[in-house]
Amino acid sequence: MTGAIPCGVDIEELDTTDPAARRTWFEVMERAVRADRPHALVTTLGAVEVTMTSPSTYFARTWLQATVGGTVVGTAELELPLNENTDVAWAEVDVLPTHRREGIGRALWQAVEQRARAAGRTRVGGEVTVDLAVPGAGLAFATALGAREKHREDHLLAELPVAAAPIDPDYELVTWQGRCPDEHRPAYLAMRNQMNADVPTGELDLEAEVLDDARLAASEERLGRAYDVRVAAARRRSDGTFGGYSLLFVPHGADYGWQDDTLVMPEHRGHRLGAALKAANYAGLPQHIGLVHTWTAPTNTAMHHTNTALGFHVVEHMHEMEAVIA
Ligand SMILES: CC(C)(COP(=O)(O)OP(=O)(O)OC[C@H]1O[C@@H](n2cnc3c(N)ncnc32)[C@H](O)[C@@H]1OP(=O)(O)O)[C@@H](O)C(=O)NCCC(=O)NCCS
Helix, strand or coil: CCCCCCCCEEEEECCCCCHHHHHHHHHHHHHHHHCCCCCCCCCCHHHHHHHHHCCCCCEEEEEEEEEECCEEEEEEEEEEECCCCCCEEEEEEEECHHHCCCCHHHHHHHHHHHHHHHCCCCEEEEEEEEECCCCCCHHHHHHHCCCEEEEEEEEEEEECCCCCCCCCCCEEEEEEECCCCHHHHHHHHHHHHHHHHHCCCCCCCCCCCCCCHHHHHHHHHHHHCCEEEEEEEEEECCCCCEEEEEEEEEECCCCEEEEEEEEECHHHCCCCHHHHHHHHHHHCCCCCCCEEEEEECCCCHHHHHHHHHHCCEEEEEEEEEEEECC
């Protein structure tokens, strides 16, 4: 894709050593995202600060911004996986509503694409999320840049408390916050890796991330700086086998949580453990947490049913897009 940067617009890399610049980048990104997505889950400044100030061993990240007369009006983020999927780059582009349809999004995309290509990547993936009621430009934009949909998920919300979902009496709940206790780590790693291998990704052609103890520990340490991380797991009473887990994040200072993985291991399915694990995590939250976000592929009938039975309802459609840049 070629094209000039619009007159008066500068595209530059964010100076991540400058705290005020980091905050401005975050605030512009958040305003741009929220403009047409009233239910958006936007990352927090705290989480962005962790990724901007302490580079990860597993992903290389670059933040870009578009300025007009020295004012930031658009942002982009480029993420390069370093361990697996080394042909892929992940990207997001956001432009303030006051500056849309002026070619700024395209200019940011071109800067992303150029860097992705220079890093040897042949495809760029990104999520475009669209509210059910408010039209957004994301899909038309991504399509205009040559991206195609590879997978779709629903974004659902539930107000707390959710419907009761007691655990099957053959199982007991094991819960922790933050770092997984040593005695559960092998079983937890096995479940996390099963999840990474099992999660439906539609036509997205991706290698599953493989977690070992060191990678789990690094992720726990980084996540703990921005989130209260809560895990509820189910252990079969008869033999002590772990049958599933559910992972919930509450950003520090937030009044909502977001549901990450929920997995029930194949031989433990059919006991409604997914609902019980989610409900157990929500029941343990502090009183001021009133809302939980989650995502499920519409084709994942079992999880969709679990979610709607708990009280979740769909608010947005998330499209996983991919552009070939080779
Ligand atoms: C999507 C977004 C980044 C576009 O930014 P922008 O600066 O307005 O984009 P551009 O002006 O460079 O548009 C590039 C092309 O995208 C398409 N496009 C952009 N907005 C569009 C809209 N509202 N309707 C139809 N096509 C649109 C057009 O083909 C456009 O080219 P054209 O103006 O020559 O016709 C911006 O609307 C935004 O921030 N939306 C919210 C966040 C989001 O959805 N980001 C995408 C996820 S990566």
